[in-house]
């Protein structure tokens with residue numbers, strides 16, 4: 591019995607002090623009792639001690655784990671998306687690099703998609719992780735590609751759709767992201783949507799088709815400017831009938847639908863109305879920029895669906911993000927009221943107007959949020975982050 595007690599005492603030395611005190615008190619209380627009682631009591635004490643020590647060990651381990659986790663979180667680098675941690679290189683494809691193989695588009699002095707692929711290793715060497723590429727869509731090139739005739743095709747001077755897929759693949763092999771320019775405010779006047787809207791305005795087609803397409807753009811009644819006629823023009827995308835230059839010069843005081851000016855009028859004190867009369871339709875169409883860039887009606891559901899479909903089309907091909915052009919010009923006041931002049935003495939050129947009704951008009955953020963939802967839809971896989979950035983000028987966005 592003495593050896594047993596000594597052994598138990600030695601075991602208890604490693605336990606908490608209060609446990610040892612309990613043990614000696616217990617021995618004193620039980621020294622006159624039976625051996626069985628004493629052993630049973632010792633077993634209970636041992637279980638109690640094991641449980642206490644187990645709880646202490648668990649709490650200690652748990653505390654250490656929390657401390658370790660906090661340390662790791664604090665010391666670890668932040669988890670950043672690609673657009674937060676890498677330089678983004680703006681690449682203007684037309685002047686970047688002309689390809690060197692034996693294809694028709696190579697050696698013509700115009701930059702192209704294969705030419706970009708030839709130089710991708712330089713981006714890797716420079717640590718460029720993302721490229722924003724100016725428009726490469728099919729276009730008559732009246733505004734360096736910001737007049738898009740087909741959002742799903744590549745302009746023939748830059749290559750073709752296979753070249754675009756190759757570019758995306760070659761960039762991704764090098765860990766470089768590709769952002770495209772996206773132009774939702776306006777199209778080319780050679781876009782099939784504009785041609786469909788003209789036909790619908792003329793009453794050409796089935797009733798359902800007419801209803802669906804007539805308001806894809808912003809048409810408004812007005813008197814025909816003198817000398818305004820259709821003329822046949824041949825461009826790089828073919829031959830078509832367009833309003834002649836006289837159709838762009840309505841009289842701001844009595845024939846233009848209102849006093850809105852083209853952005854291209856700028857601060858030059860030049861009167862360039864934001865209206866072009868179309869003799870086929872017998873109405874004006876609104877265009878914030880050039881006469882060849884009719885503004886889309888961004889309140890029209892079919893237009894918004896088409897723009898969303900275009901974003902999805904390119905993200906399905908692997909595009910990592912978009913730079914959105916001129917979205918602050920997206921909506922206009924629906925009652926087309928005049929914009930107030932800044933200086934009432936001067937003429938109402940673009941720079942002398944407050945653009946309360948044509949720029950950042952109230953609910954244009956709703957359109958951006960709609961695009962954002964499409965971005966989120968394509969950013970659910972681990973490591974896949976689509977990004978959209980909008981153009982902002984002055985202090986207005």
Ligand SMILES: [Ca+2]
Pocket residue numbers: 688689695696697698699700701702747
């Ligand atoms: Ca070329």
Ligand SMILES: [Ca+2]
Pocket residue numbers: 775878885886919920921922
């Ligand atoms: Ca607009």
